[in-house]
Amino acid sequence: MITSSRLQEKIVEFLSDQNSHSVQEIKAFLARNNISDYTEGQFAGSINTLLRNNSIRKIDRGIYSMKKRSEDMKKCFVVCPVGEENSETRCNADKIFKYIITPVCEACEFYPVRADQLNDANSITQTIIESLDNADLVIADISGHNPNVFYEMGYRARTKKPLIHLKKRGETLPFDITAIRTLEYDLTDLDSVEEIKERLKRTIESFNFSENSITPAPEDASENIPSAVMPLLYQILDVMGELKSEVRSFSTETIGTVIRSMQSQQPQVPSDTALQMQLINSLVQNPESYMKFVEILNRNEKSKALR
Numbered sequence: 001m002i003t004s005s006r007l008q009e010k011i012v013e014f015l016s017d018q019n020s021h022s023v024q025e026i027k028a029f030l031a032r033n034n035i036s037d038y039t040e041g042q043f044a045g046s047i048n049t050l051l052r053n054n055s056i057r058k059i060d061r062g063i064y065s066m067k068k069r070s071e072d073m074k075k076c077f078v079v080c081p082v083g084e085e086n087s088e089t090r091c092n093a094d095k096i097f098k099y100i101i102t103p104v105c106e107a108c109e110f111y112p113v114r115a116d117q118l119n120d121a122n123s124i125t126q127t128i129i130e131s132l133d134n135a136d137l138v139i140a141d142i143s144g145h146n147p148n149v150f151y152e153m154g155y156r157a158r159t160k161k162p163l164i165h166l167k168k169r170g171e172t173l174p175f176d177i178t179a180i181r182t183l184e185y186d187l188t189d190l191d192s193v194e195e196i197k198e199r200l201k202r203t204i205e206s207f208n209f210s211e212n213s214i215t216p217a218p219e220d221a222s223e224n225i226p227s228a229v230m231p232l233l234y235q236i237l238d239v240m241g242e243l244k245s246e247v248r249s250f251s252t253e254t255i256g257t258v259i260r261s262m263q264s265q266q267p268q269v270p271s272d273t274a275l276q277m278q279l280i281n282s283l284v285q286n287p288e289s290y291m292k293f294v295e296i297l298n299r300n301e302k303s304k305a306l307r
Contacts, residue, residue: 077135
């Protein structure tokens with residue numbers, strides 16, 4: 001039987017063309033090379049080992065490709081408040097980088113790097129400026145209103161190259177930049193993390209990096225929409241996503257508390273009676289609605305009579 005290490009070598013050899021391939025294609029390649037003496041468990045174990053070692057990456061269920069070297073990938077420079085080691089700021093920056101930015105960048109074939117991770121003989125300031133000038137994409141976390149982040153964000157904006165803004169949910173933006181499209185994240189909510197990853201991925205894919213344009217490239221369904229309108233449409237999409245999160249967080253317990261509070265201020269009546277009282281009160285305040293309501297009832301009675 002073939003060894004697992006040899007099996008992994010052949011899988012890497014097949015995936016080295018940098019294209020995406022299914023499990024069936026990988027197995028067909030092994031068969032063409034007279035390699036069939038392996039178990040399903042050995043094959044699955046070899047795939048998992050290569051994934052853990054970052055030798056290959058999973059594109060979709062049962063589909064894999066060779067992981068590109070960092071020098072062969074587009075560069076994403078991450079701007080954020082880093083803070084001192086072991087500080088809350090550093091912890092927040094590390095989590096965003098690890099759980100949100102990195103997986104999305106890798107899925108979009110970008111190599112993400114933060115200023116404190118750069119190894120360069122030049123001064124850190126010069127290295128940052130060069131990254132802001134030359135990176136294919138910049139993601140800036142403006143949470144905490146860090147002055148260095150705002151400076152670097154402004155410097156990048158003047159280049160007219162792709163720039164994405166992030167901020168922690170619940171934080172308000174300074175008046176000067178309230179119109180800037182900003183994606184919100186909440187590291188305490190797993191559903192929110194998945195949502196921000198999907199929105200970040202869609203935003204990255206919308207840019208036309210070949211032209212280094214800061215305006216998202218139109219997608220198939222929006223080819224006839226003026227480019228000036230696209231940022232507004234994306235902003236509306238973000239607001240809808242935020243409303244969805246707000247509705248989800250408004251739990252049944254909260255609604256129950258509101259109802260109990262309202263009931264404590266009013267005489268207790270049966271639920272049917274309370275509903276009738278509310279309906280009558282609404283109709284009295286809005287006669288037009290009352291007339292429409294009566295009209296609907298009359299139509300309903302007539303339709304019953306004709307049956």
